[in-house]
Amino acid sequence: MNAQTQIPEGYRADSKGRLVPISTIKPIDIERDAVVTSLIEKVKATRQQLIDFKAVAFGDIEAFIELSLEQYGVHVAGGKGNITLYSFDGQYKIVRQIQDSIRFDERLQAAKVLIDECIQSWSADSNDHIKTLINDAFQVDREGKISTGRVLGLRRHNIDDPKWIQAMEAISDSIKIVDSKSYVRFYERDKDGKYQPISLDFANV
Template identity: 50%
Template sequence: MTADNTIPAGHRRDARGALWAESQIKPIDRTRDELVRELWAKAEAVNKALREFKLAAFADIEAFVDLSANEYGVSLGGNKGNVQLLSFDGELRVQRAIAERIVFDERLQAAKKLIDECLTEWTKGARPEIALLVQDAFRVDSAGNIRTGNVLALKRLAIEDERWLRAMEAIGDAVQVVGSKSYIRFYRRQPNGRYQALSLDLSGV
């Protein structure tokens, strides 16, 4: 590809950087180009509108939460926590959700070693599937990441073994919050009483 980005009048540059005279380009290729550019421009406008709507919606919800709290002489401030708002008739529901992204530090390895010690002792003479059920929590997903929900679910098991309790403490200490993502979801109540989500993908804008 040439370093010169100047395109002479009546020419277009293709994906490989070569210059083509308009007369050399097939009509179907010109039509395809026009369609792609037209759709891209519309999609970009929708993306901008969604982004602006999302920012405005978060600001409106935050302002309302503060207004409601002020009735009790409390000042909250900040975009904190999950909030659910209902219309007066209960037909419409708006939810603000803050999803934290968590990872585990090196202390997770200590927890796994303690759990392995427990399993080695508990499964003597027992079916090996019992150990697999717990060890499965430490498997990684397709991206190579520990599935945090599966690991944290172990903390709900009512096991009083001292090593297990230390392992659960290590898991808790290993949790590191590295960021969060905010969502707004909209629902309408259906005749059957269930709420159906309005399809808006605001998470990526």
Template identity: 45%
Template sequence: MIPGAHAPRCRSATGEVSLDNNRNIMSTQQTSTIPAGYMQDPQGRLIPEAMVEDIDKLRDQTVREIVAELKELQALTQAKKRKTFDAVQAFCEISAEKYEITWGGNKGNVSLRSFDGQYKVERAIQDCIVFDERLQVAKNLISECIDEWIAEGVRPELAAIAQDAFQVDKEGRVSVAKVLSLRRFNFPDPRWQRAMHVIAECIMVTGSRSYIRVYERVGATNKYVPIVLDWSAI
């Protein structure tokens, strides 16, 4: 333990335990295969603890203590998330029962406010959209249009917009929003029209994601600020 610091403690099913116990619980697989008195290095080699520097042991203990606490916090957050979604859905069903209507599943955006308007809870459902291989066909058609337009000296600004729309991220995926934004341009060129038609046809909805956002009103204003759980924003 770091000199001068108190060992943090956490709860388990059997009561309060130290992080040293959590460390053993967290690394059950590791301790079951590593003989007592040894530590395993990144290459999988067993190193006698007597040969490991004290600072390396302290670093290992510090990291494992942090990981153990955050894994516990992660599990708690996951449980709270499920509970929050269930609470919103349960309220929606109760509200619908008043009118003898079945709510009909977990889909649908919902906004709930406290009686005094101080707090707001929103459930948002967002479709997961991807494009199939035909997006390349649309890209080729758009490139033909742009190359010809640039050669003719017309619509040069559209080249940058189209190129940006088809830029890929680190995972090789294009921005769905940017590609779909091209459809707001209604050029009469048949190739452009075909490209927009292809984009519309190659859209695939692979699923949906649900989000819960919680807001608090600022004073007596109508402005709401989110209650965030992002560490970098706290």
């Protein structure tokens, strides 16, 4: 039954949308329904509070960052970058993270060809560890995807080979940001001086 359908007085709609006279419904079934619907209403209200709080938290953090940068006549648009803020006494800290989800376009294939040529040209006694890292980087998982972390990790190696340098440029050019997610996490320092997360996860409170 459509949620917009008017239910006649004295009836309830069951799970299949059929109208059932309330007088024929067992009291325990009515009580169960009352518990479920009441809790769901509270859950939805709580979720909305979290949505509202998230907006306030990101807004306050961004406003503070702008205020801090204004001291130096600097303005950064877009709210990019990871930020950690501490309370004056160090008891609390807030971490804002911007996590980009990236993919590689067809230019990654050019990088792989150039890297293969590097491997072939290197002497037999060259660094086997680097070769293993390279081969692992271009392995695909069960879904046919390449590990972005491993591929990007290749750029950390300072290898003075023109083809290698060209391959690293091809990797950089092939990067495409397909999604960006923002996170804010809250921490409190315990008696041992370690920061413990203040969980907003229902299962962990």
